[in-house]
Amino acid sequence: MDQYTLNLLIVGATFALYIGIAIWARAGSTAEFYAANRGVHPVTNGMATAADWMSAASFISMAGLIAVLGYNGSSYLMGWTGGYVLLALLLAPYLRKFGKFTVPEFIGDRFYSPTARLVAVICLIVASVTYVIGQMTGVGVAFSRFLEVEVSTGLFIGAAVVFMYAVLGGMKGITYTQVAQYVVLITAYTIPAIFISLQLTGNPVPGLGLFSDYTPTGEPLLARLNEVVTDLGFQQYTNQDPSPGSVINMTLFTLSLMIGTAGLPHVIIRFFTVPRVADARWSAGWALVFIALLYLTAPAVGAMARLNLLDTIYPQGTNEEPIAYENRPDWIRNWEVTGLIQYEDLNEDGLIQYYSDGAAIAEERGWQGNELTVNNDILVLANPEIANLPGWVIALVAAGGLAAALSTAAGLLLAISGAVSHDLIKGRFNPNISEKGELLAARIAMAVSIAVATWLGLNPPGFAAQTVALAFGIAAATIFPALMMGIFMKRINNKGAVWGMVTGLIFTVVYIFLHKGWFFVPGTNQFEDTIAGSLFGIQSTAIGAVGALLNFVVAYFVAKSTEETPEHIKALVESVRVPRGAGVATAGH
Known part of the structure; x- marks a missing residue:
């Protein structure tokens, strides 16, 4: 059986499974659509939360960034994992005890303000739409290679599948679909990692293989990788970026990812689906276990992918000439079709010169510039092909990436549709809407969200993980401070929360728009970088931590200079914080 047919069969089988689950778990009420009727078992919810959490950025792009950035890519691991711990300890149990359906509903009630709820809706939509662009980018990348279609066509197929199971099943359907998706993605991630670790180091555990000896040379794998990348002019893999501002950017970026994680609405609403507050805590613990299975493997996947890529181009070592373009391996030929690998023969010698500017060997050999461009997002998906693994493993990785x-796209779209139908339509414009009408509005809102996300995904602002990092920055600067102050600072009133x-x-x-240069230049059809520098050298992906600090400071001083929080709101906050965690929520529908 050829690879294309195998890809179709395995990917098609998983899609049929997802849609079948959605039909079985079709939501018949708003309680089922928004919160799965609060009847999900903690282990099931933990697995669904892990799938919701581990997006295309985690599966496809994170290891690719680690492969390229090395030590500096560890920010993604530390930020996302640490942020989940913050969410599990500081927010999830308290929000579940409050007993509402959505994050804006909590903010609106806690800060006794329809305006606060509206602002929270806007913040949620901006962050979630930015996040979902990264997911659709990942969908397009996976489809374009494995089903041999254009990226845009892949986006449309992915959008259609999400539409089928998310619009039909709501949270109930999405929960059980995400359980199946977790099994698919973790299997697809670990099996090739085990194969490749065995090939390169003889150790079947990828995390241990990373610190084992590289079989062909007998030297430690990381030492071998450092040697190869430095020969080619790249930064040493295990060293920190020595450029000015790298330390402050890495620190702020990690912090931005952490608090952005704790403010992501699509993850928070997962904890509204369990019966009791204690179950929310157990769900968080189980989710961390399931997440760790992938996150402990990712550094090894990234390092081994980088080494395999370089060994493909320089099979005899960097002291010898690279391979000829006409002799390039099949995996390069396959990915060239997608446009995600590009080759330009600058010195017309027919060889593939792949290196970084400033490499000593480039001047010695008279090379005219790097000739191979490799998109970071393809490394995990291409890894099984680079390592010549069996066809079924390649197809499994395709299914896992999708x-x-x-899974994350569905969770995000549910958060958006809930904010629109429950918080905007019912909460502000039509409080007397029937349950049937609200359910219809939620499904229409989700359909529109899918269309918008697909359109935006056609022109993403960066790699999947970079786009997602911007979403985390927005959530860090807006939702996380409001939730933290809402739970732990009774003095913060409605005006403080809104202005913060x-x-x-x-x-x-x-700041993101300025730093990225996305402001439209009148009279042209292009975007132009409108500033020469940035605030203290802080990158756009790291600015969320500064935005969060401003949110806290503004909210505090506005609250201090205006009226006190009403006593009944203080009592509400106190009731949420009292650790009567094993019982039912204090409020609900």
Whole structure:
């Protein structure tokens, strides 16, 4: 059986499974659509949360960034994992005890303000739409290679599948679909990692293989990788970036990912689906276990992918000439079709010169510049092909990448549709809407969200993980501070919360647009970088931590200079914080 047919069969089988689950678990009420009727078992919810959490950025792009960035890519691991711990300890149990359906509903009730709820809706939509762009980017990358279609066609196929199971099943359908998607994605991630670790080091555990000896030379794998990348002019893999501002950017970026994680609405709403507050805590613990299975493997996958890639181009070592373009391996030929690998023969010698500017060997050999461009997002997906693994493993990785992207996309779209239908339509414009009408509005909102996300995914602002990092920055600067102050600071009133969120949102979004150069230049059809530098050298992906600080400061001083929080709200906050955690929620529908 050829690879294309195998890909179709395995990917098609997983899609049929997801849609079948959605039909079985079709939501018939708003309680089922928004919160799966609060009847999900903690282990099941933990697995679904892990799938919701481990997006295309985790599965496809994170290891690719680690492969390229080395030590500096560890920010993604530390930020995302640490942030989940913050969410599990500081937010999830308290929000579940409050007993509402959505994050904006909590903010609106806690800060006794329809305006606060509206601002929270806007912040949620901006962060979630930015995040879902990264998922659709991952869907397009996976489809374009494994089903041999254009990236845009892959996006449309992915959107259609999400539409089928998310619009039909709501949270109930998404929960059980995500359980299946977790099984698919973790299997698809670990099996090739085990094969490749065995090939390169003889150790079947990828995390241990990373610190084992590289079989062909007998030297430690990381030492071998450092030697190869430095020969080619790249930064040493295990060293920190020596450029000015790298330390502050790495620190702020890690912090931004951590608090952005704790403020992501699509993860928070997963804890609204369990019966009791104690179950929310257990769900968080189980989710961390399931997440760790992938995150402990990712550094090894990234390092081994980088080494395999370089050994493909320089099979005799960097002291010898690279391979000729006409002799390039099949995996390069396959990925060239997608446009995600590009070759330009600058010195017309027919060889593939792949290196970084400044490499000593380039001047010695008279090379005219790097000739191979490799998109970071393909490394995990291409890894089994680079390592010449069996065809079924390649197809399984395709299914895993799609499962990761689609599971998170569904969770994000549910958060968006809930904010629109429950918080905007019912909460602000039509409080008397019937349950049937609200359910219809939620499904229409999700359908529109899918269309918008697909359109935006056609022109993403960066690699999947980079796009997702921007979403984390927005969530860090807006939602996380409001939730933390809402739970732990009774003095913060409605005016403080509103002005804090508005400040964090405007500052962060404007900074990202300025730093990225996305402001449209009148009279042209292109975007232009409008600033020469940045605030203290802080990158756009790291600015969320600064936005969060501004949110806290503005909220505090506005609250201090205005009226006290009403006593009944203080009592509400106290009731949420009292650790009567094993019982039912204090409020609900």
